[in-house]
Amino acid sequence: MIVTTASDLLFSPYALGPLSLPNRLAMAPMTRCRAAEGNVPTELNALYYEQRASAGFIIGEATQVSPEGVGYLRTPGIHTDAQVAGWRLVTGAVHRAGGRIFAQLWHVGRASHVSFQPGRKAPVSSSALAIRTGHAYTPEGPQPYSTPRALETAEVAGVVAQFEDGARRARAAGFDGIELHAANGYIIDQFLRDGVNKRTDRYGGSVENRARLLLEIVDAVTGVFDADRVGVRVSPLGGYNDMSDSDPKAIFGHVAAELSARKLVYLHVVEPLEGQAFDAPERVTPLLRERFRGALVANGAYTLETAEQALRTGAADLVSFGAPFLANPDLPERLSRRAPLNPPDVSTFYSEGPRGYIDYPRLGEAQVAAAQPSA
Numbered sequence: 001m002i003v004t005t006a007s008d009l010l011f012s013p014y015a016l017g018p019l020s021l022p023n024r025l026a027m028a029p030m031t032r033c034r035a036a037e038g039n040v041p042t043e044l045n046a047l048y049y050e051q052r053a054s055a056g057f058i059i060g061e062a063t064q065v066s067p068e069g070v071g072y073l074r075t076p077g078i079h080t081d082a083q084v085a086g087w088r089l090v091t092g093a094v095h096r097a098g099g100r101i102f103a104q105l106w107h108v109g110r111a112s113h114v115s116f117q118p119g120r121k122a123p124v125s126s127s128a129l130a131i132r133t134g135h136a137y138t139p140e141g142p143q144p145y146s147t148p149r150a151l152e153t154a155e156v157a158g159v160v161a162q163f164e165d166g167a168r169r170a171r172a173a174g175f176d177g178i179e180l181h182a183a184n185g186y187i188i189d190q191f192l193r194d195g196v197n198k199r200t201d202r203y204g205g206s207v208e209n210r211a212r213l214l215l216e217i218v219d220a221v222t223g224v225f226d227a228d229r230v231g232v233r234v235s236p237l238g239g240y241n242d243m244s245d246s247d248p249k250a251i252f253g254h255v256a257a258e259l260s261a262r263k264l265v266y267l268h269v270v271e272p273l274e275g276q277a278f279d280a281p282e283r284v285t286p287l288l289r290e291r292f293r294g295a296l297v298a299n300g301a302y303t304l305e306t307a308e309q310a311l312r313t314g315a316a317d318l319v320s321f322g323a324p325f326l327a328n329p330d331l332p333e334r335l336s337r338r339a340p341l342n343p344p345d346v347s348t349f350y351s352e353g354p355r356g357y358i359d360y361p362r363l364g365e366a367q368v369a370a371a372q373p374s375a
Contacts, residue, residue, distance in 0.1 A: 185241025278330025
């Protein structure tokens with residue numbers, strides 16, 4: 001049971017397009033590597049999401065829209081009938097528990113390896129630049145990222161079609177909406193930012209050209225879901241997957257204005273409260289708040305106090321929580337009661353099976369366990 005005070009905006013209702021949210025806590029998308037063979041969600045995934053249905057709304061883990069979009073082991077897809085059937089288990093469980101859930105549509109682009117690609121072909125990207133830091137975690141173990149090939153201009157429409165098909169399948173699977181994953185150095189981000197995008201065609205160079213892929217995808221998927229059920233996630237300053245841009249405010253300010261003109265329901269911004277965490281002189285979120293007229297969902301290691309401040313000042317309309325929701329299926333209740341949080345077990349984040357996935361205790365269960373005498 002959520003306990004509120006007069007000052008608790010985080011636990012107040014919010015209208016997100018046609019959805020009535022009971023609170024302003026979103027569950028952030030988090031890769032958990034628990035899909036079955038064929039990248040199919042199962043009853044285990046359904047239970048995990050059902051446990052967290054008290055979120056204002058859930059954004060499901062990143063979900064590949066095509067075989068070419070795969071870059072990680074045991075991550076779910078939404079490009080086969082079996083995957084759609086698996087996701088129906090998840091959405092049905094969440095809805096029966098009174099929750100709301102969006103699918104996050106994903107294509108990793110160059111953040112892949114030939115071992116994941118059909119016919120062991122090179123991954124695709126905006127440009128033929130490989131990720132230099134870190135490793136791809138392949139079926140054969142950690143490997144350097146494969147050098148991608150740049151998509152031909154005529155091939156870009158095929159990627160747009162994959163996202164459109166993913167949206168159709170997400171609708172068939174019973175999701176309440178979709179989020180386009182345009183953050184964290186995956187394929188849309190690889191077109192947006194000029195640290196990777198070195199193209200000279202209509203998808204490279206100017207901010208208008210670099211934003212073209214994202215906007216073409218938006219226009220395609222809003223023919224499947226209404227715009228008031230579509231969101232986009234961006235990470236303007238994120239360096240993950242070797243990402244950078246010479247002028248983040250220019251490209252993401254343009255993106256925010258274009259998404260606003262298309263009346264998308266929300267913009268999900270990954271940016272710590274201190275922009276300096278990404279070696280940037282200042283944060284980009286305030287500009288996006290000005291340019292985007294829909295709901296702004298903030299993400300970046302927020303606490304109860306900093307989330308409340310963001311809502312009170314109008315810096316955000318909702319706040320998404322990642323690891324705290326992972327480790328606390330009843331996070332809204334715990335925060336409203338100012339109760340202790342379960343610490344996340346990092347060693348189980350990307351492992352297999354139920355441990356560190358569906359076995360985190362709820363508040364009452366934790367209290368009962370703590371009250372038991374030691375052996």
